[in-house]
Amino acid sequence: MADAHALALDRAVVVIGAGTMGAGIAEVAAVAGHRVYLCDTSEAALDRGRAQIRASLDRRVAKGKASAEDAASAFARVIAAGPSAPLQGVGLVIEAIVENLDIKVAALTEMARRVDDDAILSTNTSSLSVTALAARLPAPERVAGLHFFNPATILPLVEVVRGHATDPALVETLVATARAWKKTPVVCQSTPGFIVNRVARPFYGEALRLLLEQQATPETVDAVMRECGGFRMGPCELMDLIGHDVNFAVTRSVWQAFFHDPRYQPSLVQQQLVDAGWLGRKSGRGFYDYRDDAPRPDVRDLQGPAPAKVRIEGALGPAQVLVALLEQAGLNVEKTEGAGLLRVDGVALALTDGRSAGARSQALGEPVVLFDLALDYAASKRIALSAAEGTPADVIAQAAGLFTALGKQVSLLGDAAGLAVSRTVAMLVNEAADAVQQGIASEADIDAAMTGGVNYPIGPLAWGRRVGLDYVAAVLTHLSQGYGEDHYRVSPWLQARAHEVSHG
Template sequence: MSALDPSVIVGVVGAGAMGAGIAQVAARAGHRVLIQDARAGAADAACGRIRADLDKLAAKGRLSPEDAAAAGGRLVPVEATADLAPAGLVIEAIVEDLDVKRALFGALEAVVAPDAILATNTSSLSITAIAAGAARPERIAGLHFFNPAPIMALVEVISGLATAPEVATRLVETANAWGKAPVRARSTPGFIVNRVARPFYAEGLRLCEEGAADPATLDAVMREAGGFRMGPFELMDLIGHDVNAAVTRSVFDAYFGDPRFRPSLVQQELVAAGWLGRKTQRGFYDYRPGAAAPAARDLPAAPAPRAVGIAGDLGPAAPLADRAAAAGLSVTRGPGDGLIRLDGATLALTDGRSATVRAAETGIADLVLFDLARDFAAAPRLALAKADAAPDTALAVAAGFVQALGKRASALADRPGLAVMRTLAMLANEACEAVLQQVAAPADIDRAMTAGVNYPQGPLAWADAVGAARLLGVLAALQAETGDDRYRPSAHLRRHVAAARPLSV
């Protein structure tokens, strides 16, 4: 099935930032766009803003003046729902209220053609529930753009229980024709992104609650070791804690209190205080004029080790050995359990156990764990945590090794799984649950998380690169040490590890 022809008129209900952004995308794709809003003058104002944005793009050379003028000329403000009758596709971007959306679709059904598609931009409400009162629920689907719609590539195309397959396919092809990156999803709480992304925030908040490190240090570790564009705390400050907490609670409630989605008391306190992030100038960070910029805590400079012994296979951390040799350190290799032996410290990649538990079980008295990095060769920072019984000097020796490789070192309190490894394990696990529950295909989940929230790699492909069996072990260790069912491994993950099949295909 092909995309909607540009001759098909598109209606947009809701002239706020999201509705205006969607209208701009459709107009640039060649459609005549009818914009309607219940607020007097809102549709006219939105058309003016969109035309101004198009002119700015033309001034920057990103769009020709002719194309900007043509797209602006295709925008038509209208006053009433009845004026949307010529539209072959109507996209609503109004308030997130189920009853209000149902009423709107009922009114639209009374005026548009029988074959017109009705789409909702909802980010949280059930498509099935929105369509439940419709005369023709099969033509209603989700078309979830991400803000700002003209810039963000991802569009989630969501099918409710009654959505006709050909309607979803037409929307996928239309989103492609509009230059977007569409993914298919089944209507379940959070769809793809708002569900699979929950551990990114939740594990950051949990680490903060556990006193693993201050937010600035954890953010730096997630950016500089994990490769994420923003750390969880700065991202929540940007989103707004009221918004982020509401989405978390909505997903938690929709999944009947599943502990994987448990809200955070730390974030609840911020909301109660009115510290909502950037928009109130206080959140995890202070944005008031004159406030000090947040800074990660680095371990002090320490001497480089005289010799480095690589015992066995370091797994994804193997580039550290090559980096050490390139830095001029004396490196020897031999058999072993994946350890880096220094004079005064033994380093190991976290396997989900805390350093204290792992030291007790292995008898390594000077054990220091290091966290996962997205790219061990290029990462500018690594996080370290020492066993409780290990001497303080072991952490200094480990820091000297990391610094000799040209990286900054940050100390975390000894918490199971550390930060990047723990977060990746939970992201991959949630993605596995979404595949298991037939919410979306693996490729669509990975595409959604890279195109929608700028993850450095899709969680399933990243899990394959690190090793699904390794992450299964991390989750099992986290569940055993914390006793928290939030870390229970997905049956989908278990099956794929048992069969040695990749998760991302």
């Protein structure tokens, strides 16, 4: 059985499936120095796969990332192999075909007969159970998940997935091999969605809930999540890029696999887009219109007068840095004891804690305008506000003026509990916490997966500790109370650590 060393370069790699993903994985293995058998039942698919690899290697040469000689050597190591081609010295099989369990089982069963008895059998599945697949193969201890992200030649993350019967030494070999291939491996148990597709669900789900409740438009949600939350893309534009049929199917698959846990429930908003055929960029319409000459909707920004005076009443928790920013901006800042409020010429503002502005106003006995969590208040270009229904426009304008004085653009949401960034980050932290609690993966691997696999600005658990796990737990508790749903239940892992206060 495999040991803790990377797969030796004299052992060949078989990639089943010559599509975009399979060809990308084959290129990665060939560039690392392995002989690669690219296998497919279609000769045309094999031709397309090799052409894709050739074009990709040529681009590497043009960009100075590889010499012409190295690229030619790597391409020569990729051997197109049909169903009856001999396969010699194979140490690793990577299946990268259609997401259908029966088809994958059939392909790996046949390949197991054609390769050496000690060859590792792996699947690139993104959604199917590795445990269930392995149980239907002759030697389940030889089977693991090896999930690359598309494009495999560029994205660094690889999820190494342990099935229930997977030999631990085999997992170590796959981790070492991924590193030798200049990838970033993370290890997880076979669970619905593995790490990335499970932990990322709230990024889409909370945006869809805001849209369902008519609390914001897609362009506003995206602008806030990018320019306040620090995400590379907003959730609506990202779903348009992925394709709503694909994203909805993954969400539904995870929801069904978790026995309809409400935390993963699909959205009627996305269901309607799928039913309408508005699948995103690939169909020309999704949340946005991608047809020729279609205008991109503008994000409406609030304006307000610069404050004459700002009073800080008590500690602001994760938003404490605003005090220094206000002072650096030359504003007249007064500090007093209090309940964590900012007062701008008499108008009360507070960082969202998961309650609606209406609920906070009722608790305080006066109108309060809420502002959203930011990844970095100093660097963020935008902030989101919310106010209770009926709040006078001049009150909202005065609140907006505080942030425009700091050079921020300001977006107004409806009275959405938790606004956009705060509720999304809290749910991402919560999902990651549950994954740790359930032994799915380590804290370090979860954070690495989310930064390396989906380009989050910071891992969710590190983010939670930065803002304070007490703050995250409070946001979730208030959301759960406000909605009266199990959707926002607080992870036991998070409850046990909610005393950890950072705000740094």
